Amino acid sequence: MAALVIAEHDNAHIRGATLNTITAAGRAGGEVHVLIAGQNCNAAAQAAAKIKGVAKVLVADAAQFADGLAENVAAQALAVARSYSHVFAPATSYGKNILPRVAAKLDCAQVSDIISVEAPDTFTRPIYAGNAIALVQATDAIKVVSARPTNFDAAPAEGGSASIETLTPVGDSGLSRFVAREIARNDRPELQGAKVVVSGGRGMGSAENFKLLEPLADKLNAAMGASRAAVDAGYAPNDWQVGQTGKVVAPQLYIAIGISGAIQHLAGMKDSKVIVAINKDAEAPIFSVADFGLVADLFEAVPQLVKALG
Amino acid sequence: MKILVPVKRVVDFNVKVRVKSDGSGVDVANVKMSMNPFDEIAIEEATRLKESGVATEVIAVSCGVTQCQETLRTAMAIGADRGILVETNDELQPLAVAKLLAALVAREKPALVILGKQAIDDDANQTGQMLAALTDMPQATFASKVKIADGRAEVTREVDGGFETLSLALPAVITTDLRLNEPRYVTLPNIMKAKKKTLETIKPSDLGVDASPRVKTIKVSEPPARKSGIKVPDVAALVAKLKNEAKVI
Numbered sequence: 001m002a003a004l005v006i007a008e009h010d011n012a013h014i015r016g017a018t019l020n021t022i023t024a025a026g027r028a029g030g031e032v033h034v035l036i037a038g039q040n041c042n043a044a045a046q047a048a049a050k051i052k053g054v055a056k057v058l059v060a061d062a063a064q065f066a067d068g069l070a071e072n073v074a075a076q077a078l079a080v081a082r083s084y085s086h087v088f089a090p091a092t093s094y095g096k097n098i099l100p101r102v103a104a105k106l107d108c109a110q111v112s113d114i115i116s117v118e119a120p121d122t123f124t125r126p127i128y129a130g131n132a133i134a135l136v137q138a139t140d141a142i143k144v145v146s147a148r149p150t151n152f153d154a155a156p157a158e159g160g161s162a163s164i165e166t167l168t169p170v171g172d173s174g175l176s177r178f179v180a181r182e183i184a185r186n187d188r189p190e191l192q193g194a195k196v197v198v199s200g201g202r203g204m205g206s207a208e209n210f211k212l213l214e215p216l217a218d219k220l221n222a223a224m225g226a227s228r229a230a231v232d233a234g235y236a237p238n239d240w241q242v243g244q245t246g247k248v249v250a251p252q253l254y255i256a257i258g259i260s261g262a263i264q265h266l267a268g269m270k271d272s273k274v275i276v277a278i279n280k281d282a283e284a285p286i287f288s289v290a291d292f293g294l295v296a297d298l299f300e301a302v303p304q305l306v307k308a309l310g
Numbered sequence: 311m312k313i314l315v316p317v318k319r320v321v322d323f324n325v326k327v328r329v330k331s332d333g334s335g336v337d338v339a340n341v342k343m344s345m346n347p348f349d350e351i352a353i354e355e356a357t358r359l360k361e362s363g364v365a366t367e368v369i370a371v372s373c374g375v376t377q378c379q380e381t382l383r384t385a386m387a388i389g390a391d392r393g394i395l396v397e398t399n400d401e402l403q404p405l406a407v408a409k410l411l412a413a414l415v416a417r418e419k420p421a422l423v424i425l426g427k428q429a430i431d432d433d434a435n436q437t438g439q440m441l442a443a444l445t446d447m448p449q450a451t452f453a454s455k456v457k458i459a460d461g462r463a464e465v466t467r468e469v470d471g472g473f474e475t476l477s478l479a480l481p482a483v484i485t486t487d488l489r490l491n492e493p494r495y496v497t498l499p500n501i502m503k504a505k506k507k508t509l510e511t512i513k514p515s516d517l518g519v520d521a522s523p524r525v526k527t528i529k530v531s532e533p534p535a536r537k538s539g540i541k542v543p544d545v546a547a548l549v550a551k552l553k554n555e556a557k558v559i
Contacts, residue, residue: 067474070439070449071442071448074443092470093470097452098439099439100404100435100436101439103405103436103440104405104408104440104443105443105444107405108405109403109524109525110434112434112435112436113433113434122528126433127433128321128327128431128433129433131327131533132336132533133531134530135529135530136526136528137525137526139525140524174479175446175447175478175479176448176450176476176477176479177476177478178475178476179476180474181469181472182473183473192470196559231488238468239469239470239472241488245348245428245488253552253556263323263324263326274556274558275536275539287539288538289536291539291556292539292540292541292542292548292551292552293540293542294541294548296545301545304545
């Protein structure tokens with residue numbers, strides 16, 4: 001029994017969510033092997049070999065893996081997957097894109113977004129925006145599983161000494177081509193790994209007003225998030241979206257500002273350790289999950305809060 | 311150019327579902343059902359491609375119980391030309407749906423399949439990718455912009471930290487994200503027109519697909535409830551609580 005983890009990486013570093021996935025895979029599948037499919041990805045492979053709990057790193061280094069195209073990365077995973085009892089990937093936009101292709105080609109079901117491992121073939125996962133938790137058992141020979149990063153501790157990035165094996169790269173599918181990438185650069189922590197998240201909702205009123213949250217995020221070294229309503233209204237970029245259809249976060253401190261607390265938003269943040277809500281509507285559902293609620297006009301309260309934090 | 315748009319009938323997004331007391335699932339009896347919101351975006355996108363002269367026919371497909379006909383009628387009221395219902399009362403999981411759709415792709419030979427990135431009931435986010443794999447089509451998931459030109463689809467995708475653009479050979483599978491478009495309101499005349507459109511009903515066995523579930527649900531339970539918190543009177547009290555009690559700042 002061994003588990004293959006499809007690593008999310010940028011050729012130089014292993015993305016954080018991969019570490020949480022390695023923990024989940026270890027619980028389910030025993031020995032953990034990590035697949036790095038990339039181009040000039042030796043640094044990422046070296047980093048993967050140092051992760052505690054990883055027994056072997058498989059490296060496929062070729063131009064067709066440079067941009068993480070699903071067709072090519074899935075084909076590479078498929079080339080080795082049949083010798084494993086489990087295939088894991090993080091439930092991030094990278095993993096979600098690739099893993100179902102591997103599952104379908106193996107003719108195995110996929111269990112998405114697990115939050116616990118109960119037995120090698122049994123997992124829990126949220127359904128209906130987290131309003132119910134399903135305990136499910138996968139019956140196929142190979143269990144294909146994506147893990148929700150916030151529900152598993154990160155495997156230590158140091159302390160391992162895995163062997164590195166070079167794979168023969170599978171060829172380019174020729175079906176899709178990478179054209180361009182536009183990644184917003186900022187100095188803030190990554191939303192899904194941040195210790196503090198400051199999120200704004202429709203109550204912010206405009207994209208301009210969203211800037212009001214920046215000094216607060218600066219003070220707390222926080223990532224910025226948004227509700228679906230705020231994203232829909234064009235106040236904030238889509239990749240800030242926290243919720244059922246966006247990102248799931250579980251920081252130490254989550255500050256919801258001008259967010260009413262729709263079911264689908266709560267699905268993305270209710271596992272946060274401490275939740276603060278600032279909203280002028282005392283009846284807003286967000287207060288039902290908030291540890292500390294402040295009924296106030298956010299345009300007064302937020303600057304006051306920034307000031308109070310010194 | 312034909313576009314196939316799979317649509318799923320799900321519990322309406324405004325409904326807070328209840329877990330059945332015997333733990334066998336969630337109670338969906340007498341609950342409002344609607345088209346999965348991401349599939350609505352898919353049907354809108356396909357309709358726009360037809361209106362702009364890129365597509366010639368839009369076919370909506372749904373897999374599930376008889377009542378999925380209503381979902382297909384909604385799709386036809388938005389703009390689909392005809393509907394296909396793959397009817398079954400059995401539980402359908404994403405891999406089974408992908409196989410049914412793959413069989414329909416072989417029959418209809420669409421140049422594009424556009425569908426929602428995930429259904430808001432099982433939250434699996436699998437069907438589009440699985441369909442693409444089974445049919446050896448390229449995929450662009452989480453699309454926020456679609457352009458068809460020179461026999462290829464140029465798709466902008468929502469990824470962590472921003473966007474990326476891919477160019478796909480046709481036929482291809484595209485899954486929709488939130489910002490691709492804003493679906494139109496369905497008008498009464500269009501609802502009336504949709505009633506006259508063709509709706510074909512077939513069985514999974516007609517497509518030669520074994521749609522039996524591969525994942526067994528052992529139990530469904532309520533999530534652990536968060537204990538209720540307190541209201542603080544002002545910002546100073548809030549900061550004091552965060553510093554001294556919660557110790558998070």
